[in-house]
Amino acid sequence: xxxxxxxxxxxxxxxxxxxxxxxxxxxxxxxxxxxxxxxxxxxxxxxxxxxxxxxxxxxxxxxxxxxxxxxxxxxxxxxxxxxxxxxxxxxxxxxxxxxxxxxxxxxxxxxxxxxxxxxxxxxxxxxxxxxxxxxxxxxxxxxxxxxxxxxxxxxxxxxxxxxxxxxxxxxxxxxxxxxxxxxxxxxxxxxxxxxxxxxxxxxxxxxxxxxxxxxxxxxxxxxxxxxxxxxxxxxxxxxxxxxxxxxxxxxxxxxxxxxxxxxxxxxxxxxxxxxxxxxxxxxxxxxxxxxxxxxxxxxxxxxxxxxxxxxxxxxxxxxxxxxxxxx
Numbered sequence: 001x002x003x004x005x006x007x008x009x010x011x012x013x014x015x016x017x018x019x020x021x022x023x024x025x026x027x028x029x030x031x032x033x034x035x036x037x038x039x040x041x042x043x044x045x046x047x048x049x050x051x052x053x054x055x056x057x058x059x060x061x062x063x064x065x066x067x068x069x070x071x072x073x074x075x076x077x078x079x080x081x082x083x084x085x086x087x088x089x090x091x092x093x094x095x096x097x098x099x100x101x102x103x104x105x106x107x108x109x110x111x112x113x114x115x116x117x118x119x120x121x122x123x124x125x126x127x128x129x130x131x132x133x134x135x136x137x138x139x140x141x142x143x144x145x146x147x148x149x150x151x152x153x154x155x156x157x158x159x160x161x162x163x164x165x166x167x168x169x170x171x172x173x174x175x176x177x178x179x180x181x182x183x184x185x186x187x188x189x190x191x192x193x194x195x196x197x198x199x200x201x202x203x204x205x206x207x208x209x210x211x212x213x214x215x216x217x218x219x220x221x222x223x224x225x226x227x228x229x230x231x232x233x234x235x236x237x238x239x240x241x242x243x244x245x246x247x248x249x250x251x252x253x254x255x256x257x258x259x260x261x262x263x264x265x266x267x268x269x270x271x272x273x274x275x276x277x278x279x280x281x282x283x284x285x286x287x288x289x290x291x292x293x294x295x296x297x298x299x300x301x302x303x304x305x306x307x308x309x310x311x312x313x314x315x316x317x318x319x320x321x322x323x324x325x326x327x
Contacts, residue, residue, distance in 0.1 A: 057223070061190045062247035067296075069232065071288040072127055073243065074299050076321075077280040084121050084130075084279035091263075092117035093155040103278060109271030114142060116162040116268075118152045119277060122261035123235050127283045129243075130231045130264050133276040136224065139174060140270030145229055146171030146180075147240055148265040149257070162267030169265060170240055170253045174229075177222040179252055189242075190223075190249040231264055236285045295322045 065073070078084075086102040093115035096105045105117045119130075132145050142161050148169035153162045164171030164180025171180045172189055179186040230243035238256040242249050256262065266275050288296075302310070302323075310323040 056245035056247060058245045058247040058249065061249055063250035065248050067288050067293060068127060068283060069234075069248065070300075071292045071296050072129055072281050072283045073230075073248075074296050075281050075292075077278070080278060082279050084119070084123075084128075084282075085277055086120040087117050087277055088120040088263075091120075091152060091154065095155070104274055104276050105266070106275075107268050107271060107273045112158055114156045114158065114160045114162050114267060114269050116152060116154045116265060117275075118148050118263040118265035122150070122263035123233065123282070124259055124261050125235050126285065127232070127234045127236065129280045129282065130233075131276075131278045131280055132229050132231060132264070132266065133227055133278075134174070134229070134266070134273070135227045136174075138270060138273045140268070140273070141175060142267065142269045143174045143273070144171040144180065144267045145174060145231065145242075146265055147231070147233060147256075147262045149263070150261060152263065152265045153267070159269045163265045170256070171265075171267070172242060172252060174225045175222065177225075181253065188222075189252045230280070233262060233264075235262060291322075295319070299323060 080103075081101070087096075087098050087105045089098060089102065092098070092105065093107075093113075095108045095110045095113060095115040096117045097108060098105055102120065107115055134143065134145070142159055144161050144163040146163045146169060148163060150168075152169050153165050156162060156165070161171060161173060161180050163169045164173075165183050167182050169181070172178075173180060177188050177190075179189045225244060228244075232241045232243060232248070234240075235256070235258070238254060238258055239251045240253040240256060241251045264277060268275070310320060313320075313323075315323070
């Protein structure tokens with residue numbers, strides 16, 4: 001199939017002629033994709049000089065994402081009742097009680113006990129994103145989010161890190177920002193997060209002795225992780241990372257085992273801790289479609305606030321649904 005494409009920026013109009021093709025080759029995908037390209041260019045011209053809408057402290061720590069991850073993060077979430085959102089009724093400490101929907105795990109008060117729970121369904125391939133909601137005031141010490149293999153650690157005596165305590169699990173301790181695997185701390189995550197945050201918060205005061213002292217103290221202060229954390233598992237690449245306040249903080253763990261089922265997992269020592277799990281989206285190892293990239297470009301240039309008003313745009317219903325606000 002041979003195609004000729006002309007892109008007229010001034011009129012925001014795309015004209016295309018398809019030659020030597022049978023009718024069945026001319027579906028709705030190409031026209032919608034070309035419309036997306038035109039709209040993306042138009043929105044970009046209107047928003048190119050605007051500052052980022054986010055004022056999050058995590059924005060300076062954000063790492064560029066692949067187009068595959070960007071499309072996945074910006075896609076509408078799957079149904080809340082998806083079985084990938086369930087905690088396991090079997091692979092959990094007896095101190096964790098599940099809600100009827102199995103999406104919430106609440107730890108019962110128990111002294112000198114560390115308790116874990118993992119998801120009911122794991123993945124062996126593809127790129128997957130889960131949302132973990134865990135209020136900071138319900139974490140206490142040793143609050144860990146991560147992944148594990150089939151047999152994750154579920155309970156131990158004393159107050160310890162469970163997810164990341166063995167070779168079968170990988171965890172991020174939220175209070176200290178430490179990464180755990182094989183029973184050892186590996187490094188802080190995100191790397192240099194405290195240093196970068198401190199620099200921005202004390203900018204302009206570096207000549208002052210008092211601010212220098214304050215900066216040194218803050219460099220030792222872990223980042224305060226908000227209640228909503230996205231867990232990003234790329235089972236094809238063997239990597240695990242996290243998204244906080246819309247910012248992808250980069251790869252936390254790499255060289256994860258391939259073709260092995262991996263499960264989201266958490267561990268806690270605090271009585272009353274309520275941890276909610278929701279599977280948001282996933283994709284295969286195939287590259288994103290042209291349509292998906294066009295929709296991504298439009299969504300990014302619109303920004304989260306204006307995405308709420310896409311129903312006012314002169315777009316076909318199909319594109320309206322594609323641009324619907326994500327998680």
